[in-house]
Amino acid sequence: MVNNADNNDGGGGSIVLAATPIGNMADASPRLMELLQTADVIAAEDTRRLHKLVKALGITLNARIISYHEHNEASRTEDLLETVRAGKTLLMVTDAGMPAVSDPGFRLVEAAAEAGLLVTAIPGPSAVLMALALSGLPTDRFCFEGFLPRKAGERSSRLKELGPERRTMVFFEAPHRLEAMLRALDNEFGGDRRAAVARELTKLHEQVLRGSLRELLNWAEEGDVRGEIAVVVAGAGEAEPERPEDHVAAVNELVAKGARLKEAVSTVAEDARISKRELYAAVLAAR
Template sequence: MWETPLVLAATPIGNLTDATERLRMLIRSAEIIACEDTRSTRHLIQRLGEQTEARLVSLHEHNEAARSAELVAQAAAGTRILVVSDAGMPAVSDPGHRLVRAAVAAGVQITAAPGASAVPAALALSGLPTGQFSFGGFVPRKQSERAALLQRLSGEEWTTVLFESPHRIAATVAEFAAALGADRPAAVARELTKKYEEVLRGGLGELAADLADRQAGNGLKGEFVLVLGGASPCDGGTQEVMELQEAADVVIGRAEQGEKLKTVAKEIAGAHGLNASELYDAANRRRAAGRNR
């Protein structure tokens, strides 16, 4: 079990019965467990009914650079180290990538104990082509990165899997629908492997309307995965220019989730070649009109 001193192990993404026997054995025999959140991992171990004498240490985005050198040195000395994140596989949109790089650079062996992952689960359930796909991680918030993503997706023929927060998913899907086309096929998976698991399928426009209705009702909760179908080869990779009023609706949607209207207007305008002042004014007018209905 511990022929390799450093092991990255996947933890359940919701359903505890997805915990593998290998994960349980690693928990029981590890000397150090490096985890994204020590409290969450301790709670997971208790819920699994396991016991460990391992020392739990944090490994998160703020300390990974410094902590990696320490863990690699301990692994090189023969210490049995288990690395986990709060859910899914470490290093995949979770801490662990820097640790892997440090271990490789130091010549320390590292392996993975596979298990549950939201990416293949959402992909398989989406009903979209799975022969070729890409994973884009979390939808970026920075204007330049978001614009680059939309430009790439406009001509991407592979299915793409993305993560998004419950507070931003409705506005993001609306923005994608306006930029990439309302008919672009997609799926939104929520709470995978959990009691209230749900997968919405349809065109981006249809999904945007559904999510907007839910947001206006009881709100949107849970973990979300967006699976976007590939662009048609005849699209030629040219991004559709978003109309001013469509862009204003996207700005309002994101502002309603707590973002500053002016900041979002500037971001969306930059991403779609619009005038930021005109977009800000249009969003303000549409929001005021909505309040006066």
């Protein structure tokens, strides 16, 4: 069944996901400031960060504030939905950027959508989009991969899965793990793959470094990297097309083991997903 949130069958309340500044408080939108002052309830990833934001903006909160983070999402989601069913406006904020994007909020939106409750958002700062736009890499097709696994084996497995990815990839990483991450990217994707490291976006010491993965790894090895980090990596290039000539040896090997020429050609062509006719011609031409 298609769920139409515009119907808002659950009552007159709503959930508003609000993007908050990722560094520069001047990026707070007028809509964010208005909702902070008028919302009935504010669900915050970190209530201390919320009060710091409000103080910097010079506004006063009148809402009931509820702590809502990855460790209590499961237990508090239903209570928040009841608030919306009662006709209240629930504002959801995280420490920085848009809730539900590598931050708490997805579980709440999923449950609200299932319940037919109205969910909307206040757009605003996004480290993902800003890093992508500043990277100098293709932006027409991209994917967001968040944080890679911390354990080396799991991280390597994830990167092997991403090896054929043609879209530009955006990652987050902690500064103290950046060197290990770039080394893993270098190992799996090759040191020549283009990439960018964006740190402290919108802040006083904003920095975007562009180059090959090997160059960025050398930079990370030289200094004490600090700040919030986003890493943007170019997608894989076009794979070289399979040529019949490259598979002549495989055909000859099967023939040497007793297979008939046509059978050997058929087997190798099917495995390599190339034309049997072209492979057969290549074998004859090589003789």
